[in-house]
Amino acid sequence: MPIDAPQPGFRQVAAVLRREIQEGKFAPGSVLPSEPELADRFEVTRSVVNRALAILRTEGLVRPQRGRGTTVNEIPVINRNAATRQRRDVREQGRGAFDAELRRLGLEPRSDLAQVGRVDAPADAAEALGIEAGAAVLIRRREMYANGKPVQLASSFVPWDIAEGTQLEQEDTGQGGLYSRLTDLGHEPKEFTEVVTVRPPTAEEARFLGMDEDQRVFVITRTAQSAGGRAVEVCIHVMPAHQWSLTYTWSAS
């Protein structure tokens, strides 16, 4: 069909290498030929090979490292099912939805509480909570791992007048977690909204998630509303977009 232009050289090289990786010619974990070698093979300069590999790196297919060569990634896509995440029965198993999702894939989950305390609300969280940026909120920031490798960041924010002096300020939020405590406090979450966007990672996010700045992250902003319509919590998830798929289910109405 394409009567018009052939692709530029660096895209052709990327396409060939991509296909060879997908066909298993280069197995996950193995090291590609060096850039000078590939330059010889394709009869281009190393600049062209470097640019081609940058494409595959951005797609999450390979991981070039100085001094070590370019290794082929294993890319198990992790599915995240939103509908089941806030269900009481799942919560009250003790272990969270993140744990269940990873175990289903045979991965070993770990979740560290990196920060908990009172902070000024950042703009995005404030907007989701319907309060002014800079107002006091409780932050609970978590760093999540699969088989020891970082895969997700999640920060919960709760208005300070709700969280102050409660178990939400403790490291351990107790049986059933944050939502159960909100329920105890008379702020039972009734309605959930998730907004999904995609953007480049910040420098900090890229560092923790082991990403390139040219890659993309999913940003999921979940707002929990109580029966009164008040936003009682917002949780912002950040994860590499090429590593996750998101599932939502609902019934006809």
Added chain:
Amino acid sequence: MPIDAPQPGFRQVAAVLRREIQEGKFAPGSVLPSEPELADRFEVTRSVVNRALAILRTEGLVRPQRGRGTTVNEIPVINRNAATRQRRDVREQGRGAFDAELRRLGLEPRSDLAQVGRVDAPADAAEALGIEAGAAVLIRRREMYANGKPVQLASSFVPWDIAEGTQLEQEDTGQGGLYSRLTDLGHEPKEFTEVVTVRPPTAEEARFLGMDEDQRVFVITRTAQSAGGRAVEVCIHVMPAHQWSLTYTWSAS
């Protein structure tokens, strides 16, 4: 905080230009200084400027064109709310959810039916329908525009034994659209599942959507199940990831 490395030059240049665009120093629709001029200003070669602009292009901030210069994009983010899309009351307004979403933003929607007929099921659609790849299905492929500019592709697939000889094969599916006809045929959709992923566009998608191959698309695969648990339709939406946000809402259970 960053005690360590300063960013490479092309990222610094990109960061400066990004900020200047966001601060309004370069208004949407205006043309940036040429690459040689920017190279002079930042005291780097044109290669570095070119690479910096490639970053902004990938982010959808800017659109370089040969011979014409690099123009600043207007980027109204379109929100897509899944929960309200399949509601009967919305459907039966006659105009679809896509129309409503765009009109809310003051944009003029248009939707063209680009293809309708019997085809062999592509792999992704077949998997979602739970049938073998290559089995006969009805395809309804639509191309969608906002103010005349392409913003989305959507292809519906219905198993051929359901669609054959029905109004679904016609250009106009009638009042209430495809889901209403499925209901008439005894296959009322009861449960919807959407799976969201992100990937580079295919060459064809990039051409239609006016995208660069380094940008990213949302792929939303929605499966409609009847009461019997059979997948009666799957619709695959493709849209530029930097131009859309996706919203899902549900109640506690």
Added chain:
DNA sequence: CAGTGGTCTAGACCACCAC
């Protein structure tokens, strides 16, 4: 036609890693 951005070459210097 002159000026734009897209691509490529040839060569260089560097930080980093394994040996």
Added chain:
DNA sequence: TGGTGGTCTAGACCACTGC
């Protein structure tokens, strides 16, 4: 120490646009 990938320069040719 030699090889790796990351970045940059200087220069070139090209397709395309607008005049």
